[in-house]
Amino acid sequence: MADTTRNLGLPLLAAAQAQKHVTHNEALAALDALVQLACLDKDLAAPPVNPMDGDRYLVTVPSPTGAWAGLSGQVVRFADGVWVGAVPRPGWFAYVIDEADLYVFTGTAWASFRGSLTALQNLTRLGIGTAADATNRFALKSDAALLSWDDVTPGSGNLRVTLNKQASARDAALTVQTGFSTRALFGTLGSDDFALKVSPDGAAFFTPLTASAATGRLTLGRIAGPLEISANAGALPDSLSQTVLRVSGADGLQARLVFDGFGSNTPGNFIFRAAAGTAAMPTALQTGATIGQFSAFGYGATAYGGAARAQVAFVATEAWTDSAQGARVVFRTTPTGAAGIVEVFSAESNGSIRLLPMASDPTVGVGQGQLYANSTAAALKWHTGTAWARISNFAKFASSTSFDNYVAAATWTKVQFNTADSNDQGAFIAASNRFVAPEASLYGFDTALVFKKNGSNAPTALEVQFYRNGAPAGRGRASATGILVDGVTAIDLSTALKLAAGDTVEVFVRFSGADGYVAASDSLFGGRQMA
Numbered sequence: 001m002a003d004t005t006r007n008l009g010l011p012l013l014a015a016a017q018a019q020k021h022v023t024h025n026e027a028l029a030a031l032d033a034l035v036q037l038a039c040l041d042k043d044l045a046a047p048p049v050n051p052m053d054g055d056r057y058l059v060t061v062p063s064p065t066g067a068w069a070g071l072s073g074q075v076v077r078f079a080d081g082v083w084v085g086a087v088p089r090p091g092w093f094a095y096v097i098d099e100a101d102l103y104v105f106t107g108t109a110w111a112s113f114r115g116s117l118t119a120l121q122n123l124t125r126l127g128i129g130t131a132a133d134a135t136n137r138f139a140l141k142s143d144a145a146l147l148s149w150d151d152v153t154p155g156s157g158n159l160r161v162t163l164n165k166q167a168s169a170r171d172a173a174l175t176v177q178t179g180f181s182t183r184a185l186f187g188t189l190g191s192d193d194f195a196l197k198v199s200p201d202g203a204a205f206f207t208p209l210t211a212s213a214a215t216g217r218l219t220l221g222r223i224a225g226p227l228e229i230s231a232n233a234g235a236l237p238d239s240l241s242q243t244v245l246r247v248s249g250a251d252g253l254q255a256r257l258v259f260d261g262f263g264s265n266t267p268g269n270f271i272f273r274a275a276a277g278t279a280a281m282p283t284a285l286q287t288g289a290t291i292g293q294f295s296a297f298g299y300g301a302t303a304y305g306g307a308a309r310a311q312v313a314f315v316a317t318e319a320w321t322d323s324a325q326g327a328r329v330v331f332r333t334t335p336t337g338a339a340g341i342v343e344v345f346s347a348e349s350n351g352s353i354r355l356l357p358m359a360s361d362p363t364v365g366v367g368q369g370q371l372y373a374n375s376t377a378a379a380l381k382w383h384t385g386t387a388w389a390r391i392s393n394f395a396k397f398a399s400s401t402s403f404d405n406y407v408a409a410a411t412w413t414k415v416q417f418n419t420a421d422s423n424d425q426g427a428f429i430a431a432s433n434r435f436v437a438p439e440a441s442l443y444g445f446d447t448a449l450v451f452k453k454n455g456s457n458a459p460t461a462l463e464v465q466f467y468r469n470g471a472p473a474g475r476g477r478a479s480a481t482g483i484l485v486d487g488v489t490a491i492d493l494s495t496a497l498k499l500a501a502g503d504t505v506e507v508f509v510r511f512s513g514a515d516g517y518v519a520a521s522d523s524l525f526g527g528r529q530m531a
Helices: 020-034
Strands: 056-058 075-079 082-086 093-096 101-105 110-112 126-128 138-140 171-178 181-189 194-198 206-211 218-220 227-230 245-248 290-296 310-316 327-333 342-347 353-355 371-374 379-383 388-390 396-400 405-407 419-424 434-436 441-452 461-468 471-481 490-499 504-512 516-518 524-529
Touching (some): 461 490, 471 504
Antiparallel strands (some): 056 075, 181 194, 327 342, 342 353, 371 379, 379 388, 396 524, 405 516, 441 490, 441 516, 441 524, 461 504
């Protein structure tokens, strides 16, 4: 018969043993020490200085000293002034008080029980920091939770959390709540499409985002502007009021909005739609209403301008009906040195092009190829690279005289052309019988004069020349000599003169040998601006 118990090694009473109480008390003391085992520490290499009777320790160091010498790996207790050791058996549990951890003896060493747990299978409920229930069979109460990749096995370095539902019509989702009232759902909800749903009260839900499982395309609900798409990592200035979409590029680079079109007649299409009234009750556009516009803003010395400085606008030209919807395209710019936008060019609803009329030639920023409408000259002008030149409504005229002009012999006399038959630009002054150049340009002039005799006088020559600014122009002169035939002899003269603005041109004639007349019939004076 054994002297001790198999598991705890407690002393047994022998038959006819004397002083049985000693053995019995020793067994009770061992039970008191080893049952519900709770040790104060497990990392000491020597006994504490002032132990209390009944104190217990795990001696885990390989070579303890003092009264613990030779007790490595054992459970020691302080009893009746001495340290008593007990050799642990595999499977013994000991709660270590200073660590608040439970240790198990593996047969060779004491190991943390928590560390020895490698698998928990088929648990019906698990609550961490809170109680799980029949619906929430896994429950966690914590300020944070961490799921990380497996760096012990090691694993692949990936981390995946899987939500698996029974069928497409079921839900697999993450639910976000406030006070246990749902405010957002994120997952496959009632289909295999991935969706985001939000709620203000846990009852009514809105769906701002859906990703189609069949096509991979996104469906967006209404977006509260501004929607910002930016390649710029820095802070952006404040948006204009009522901005809906904002696109910005990185510093120094363009922001591009690209419309691709493929196939026959499928270009990118930027569409404006406008109506009077409200979104709920639209009404017809009225004359002058803006249908849509592109506007350019920029930064001045200290801030962005409060209004557009260049603009392309689309404007209604009538009160719209279902069958009458006239519109024009308007270009607006800001003059140099100013800060107010003005309309400078438009494509009208009747197909015409309209330029903003200006009273005088522009003096800032001119260059070859520019075009504008001069309201003073009532003409179009373009810039040659050095000056403004007229390209329409040139000055031209045709004049005649209403009476036979008497010309004394040997005297240069002005022919008094006093009737304007045609006078574009009003450059011919009938009262002074002269042409006045409206602007610097090249002009061509023609005159035709018919001889009329004075009684029996017989001049021997008829001469004609143009006078510029009261003196012979020196650019052409014509004459008829010999016997001048009354009403038959005629003389023609043409010339081209480079005139400055305000220069005058007149016709002068002279008879030799006798006086005579310039006949009113068939005599003329005409001219035209050439360039």
